[in-house]
C-alpha cells in the first residue's frame with residue numbers, strides 16, 4: 335500500500351498544497367511550527383478519519399476559513415483508491431472512498447492502516463489508563479472490524495447500567511433481575527474485548543522486546559503486559575462481587591473500561607524509573623512492534639509516520655534508528671525533522687526510492703538531496 339499524492343485545502347496552516355510522494359522514504363525538513371506534524375496528521379485523517387491529536391475536526395480548519403479538505407490518492411493491492419475527507423463548520427464530516435460516501439465512517443478503519451510515532455505519545459507512559467486504553471482500542475480496531483462494534487455495544491450497555499444504578503439509588507429500589515440482565519450483556523461483550531486485547535499484547539510483547547534491544551543496544555530489558563482484573567476472575571464474577579459497591583457508587587467499578595497496559599524497564603515502571611531517552615525508546619519500540627504486528631495480521635504494510643523521533647535520544651540510539659528507517663523492513667515512510675543534516679544522513683544510507691521536502695510556513699517544496 336502506498337500514498338502517491340496528498341492534497342490539502344485550508345488544513346491547519348496549509349492554504350493549499352499538493353504533494354507527489356515517494357513510494358519509499360519521504361523526509362520533511364523545516365523549522366519549528368512550519369507544519370511538518372500537520373502534514374502527518376493529514377495522512378492520519380485519511381487512514382483513521384480523524385486527527386491523531388484527538389482534537390475535534392473543526393480545530394483542523396485553517397484559522398479564518400470555514401472548511402477543510404484532505405484528499406489522498408493511494409495504491410492498495412494494485413487498485414487506485416481516492417480518499418476524501420471534508421469538514422465544514424456546522425456540518426457533519428464528509429468521508430468518501432472513490433467518490434462514494436461511507437454509510438458508517440467506522441467501516442473505513444483498517445482499510446489503509448497507519449502507525450504514527452509522535453512526541454505526543456508520551457501520554458502512553460505518563461498519562462492516565464484511559465490514554466493507554468484509547469491506544470489499544472485504536473490499534474485493535476484497525477486489525478479487527480468486529481472489535482470496534484463490540485466496543486461500541488459495551489459502552490452502550492455500560493451507560494445503561496450506570497444510568498440504572500443511579501435511578502435505583504434515587505428510587506431507593508433496585509431490581510436484581512434488571513441488573514442481572516445488564517450484567518450478562520456486559521460480561522459477554524467485556525470478555526470478548528478482554529480476549530482480543532490480551533491476545534494482541536501477548537503477541538506484541540516479544541516483537542516489542544526485540545525492537546527495544548536493537549535501538550538501545552541491549553542496555554536494558556523491557557516488558558509489556560495487559561493489566562486486567564479479568565486475568566483472575568470472569569467478568570460475570572467481578573460484576574457480581576462488586577454489585578453492592580456499585581450500588582453505592584452509582585456506577586460500574588469493574589470491567590474492561592478499567593484495564594491498563596503495564597510497561598516495565600528492568601522490572602520497574604517505565605513511568606516512574608525510565609529516563610526521558612529510555613521512555614522515548616519504549617514508545618518507538620512499541621510503535622515499530624505495532625507496525626510488524628499489523629503488517630503480519632493484515633498482509634499490508636501500514637504507512638509509517640515518524641514525527642520528530644530522534645529528540646532526546648543519544649547518538650548510539652539515533653544511529654540504530656537511522657539503520658532501521660533507511661533499511662527495507664518498512665514500506666512507505668514519512669519522517670519529519672528540524673535537523674537537515676540528520677535527514678541527509680538517512681538519505682545517504684537509503685538505497686530505495688526517496689524524496690526530500692522542505693516545509694516553510696504552510697508550503698511544501700520538493701528539494702534535491704544535495705540542496
Ligand SMILES: Nc1ncnc2c1ncn2[C@@H]1O[C@H](COP(=O)(O)OP(=O)(O)OP(=O)(O)O)[C@@H](O)[C@H]1O
Nearest residue numbers: 346347366367368369370371372393394395396397
Ligand atoms: N487550525 C489552524 N489554522 C492555522 N494554523 C494552525 C492551525 N492549527 C495549527 N496551526 C499552526 O500550525 C503550526 C504548527 O505546525 P506543526 O505542529 O505541524 O509544526 P512542526 O513543523 O511539526 O513543528 P515542530 O518542529 O516544532 O514540531 C503552528 O504555527 C500553528 O499555529
